[in-house]
Amino acid sequence: MTSAVAEQPISIAIVGSGLIGPRHAQSILRNPQATLHSLTDPAPHAIQIATSLSTTYHSSLPSLLSSSPLPTTVLICTPNHTHVPIAISCIEAGIKHVLVEKPVSTSxxxxxxxxxxxxxxxxxxxxxxxxxxxxxxVSAKTELDSGVLGQIIGVQGIWALKKSSSYFDGIGEWRRNGESGGVVLINLIHELDLLQYLLGKITMVSAIESKKTRGFDAEEGGAIILRFESGVVGTFMLSDAVPSPWNFEAGTGENPTIPKVDMENGAGGFYRILGTRGGISVPDLTRWSYEVGEGEKAWNDKLKKDEICVDTGIVPFDEQIKHLVQVVKEGKQPICSGEEGLSAMVVCEAVRVAMKSGEMIEIEGLDIVKRSSKQN
Structure with a gap:
């Protein structure tokens, strides 16, 4: 890439104007190295959104892909089951960088x-x-990578909140579907990706589905056991049908539509990570360990509490667009590649199979294999 081209902003087209698309658009508009090429969505309300963003509106993907000039990259924020066909169409039209919202696919x-x-x-x-x-x-990963917690032994996680009935209505009816919707593909996939990012690949899952309260085909939650390639073991509780502060959104305050919870005394904690020399809770980022000294330290000794610093001024969506610019302009490797995104999707599929079959599921690459008889 020539220096002149490198100095030019990249143009990013957004496909999909639902919950996430406009948030990405705001991050693009805040980045001097990016421009918003257009917004594509057949829904009537998308015209008003495009107007409010002062960008070009396309009512269909063919309209976008026949425009000139084409965008440098496309950001796909459409219903889950449409991600792959839209991404393939963009690639075949000559677009070399495509950012696909999670999940990368539904199969x-x-x-x-x-x-x-x-x-x-x-x-x-x-x-x-x-x-x-x-x-x-970012701070939690830095803590883990530093080795200060010793050998990681286990992790405990939870994602639980109550979604409104309107979330599943109108243009959101696809979320009722047991194949493309459900809390596993919509929400748990975030958690599984983060756990793999922090602790390495998951190689085994076992899961029990919780009772359904809405009458939809899509699952609403469950209890999950995890084993990682490193030998770390973990448990995870999942539900989108209960009032709760114990979820990523309420704990971090990242989503402006979900009130942030006061994390005093761990009220907003959603992960606990346990190592041989200490443990931390996330997002309050409190480390518990023993004072360094002579002799063995164990349960009869007083625990030391340390609070890990975090820069709460960082906006993740802004950082993601900044990273996208670096991938396009500088050839940096994606922080979450297509392969890594698919890996999280494979674990989700294993969880769903485990919920339906009651069997322990081993994950071998992209294959999921039933390994035991049904649980009692």
Whole structure:
């Protein structure tokens, strides 16, 4: 890339004007190295959103892909089951960088197809697991990578809140569907991606689905057991049908539509990570360990409490767009590649299979394998 081209802002088209698209648009508008090329969505309300953003409106993907000039990159924020066909159309039209909101696909086969098409056309897929840019998670990863907690043994996580009935109505009716909707693909996938980002690949899951209260086909939650390639073990509680402060959104305050919870005394904690020399809770980022000294330290000794600093002024969506610019202009490797996004989707599929079958599921690459008889 020439210096003149490198100095020019990249143009980013957004496909999808639902909950996430406008948030991405604001981050693009705040970045001097990016411009908002257009907004594409057939829904009537999208015209008003495009007008409010002072950008070009397209009512269909063919309209976008026949425009001139084409955008440098496309950001796909549409219903889950449309991610892969839209991404493939963009790549085949000549767009070399595509950021796909999570999940990258709704099936392993579709995800593999997308990665194959991207490789064939020398295109780069990024997956919108923006929470990897969240300051609380950045600080937690730094803490883990430093080794100060010793050998990591276990993790305990929870994501629980109550979604409104309107979330599943109108243009959101696809969220009722057991294949493309459900709390596993919509929400748990974020958590599984973060846990793999922090602790490495998940190789085994076992899960029990919780009772349904809405009457939809899509699952509402469950209890999950995890094993990681490193030997770390964990548990996770999941529900989108209960009032609760114990979720990423309320704990970090990242989503402006969900009130932030006062984290005093761990009220907003959603992860506890346990190591041989100490443990931390997230997002309050409190480390518990023993004072360094002579002799063995154990349960009869007083624990020391340390608070880890975090820059709460960082906006994850802004950081994700900043990173996208770096990938396009500087050739940096994606922080969340298509392969990593598909890995999280594979674990989600394993969780769903475990919920339906009651069996322990092993994950071998992109394959999920039942390993035990049904649980009692």
């Amino acid at each position: 392993i086969q579709e995800g593999v197809e997308l990665l194959s098409v991207a490789k064939e056309h020398d295109a780069t897929i990024l997956v919108g697991h923006h929470r990897r840019f969240n300051p609380y998670l």
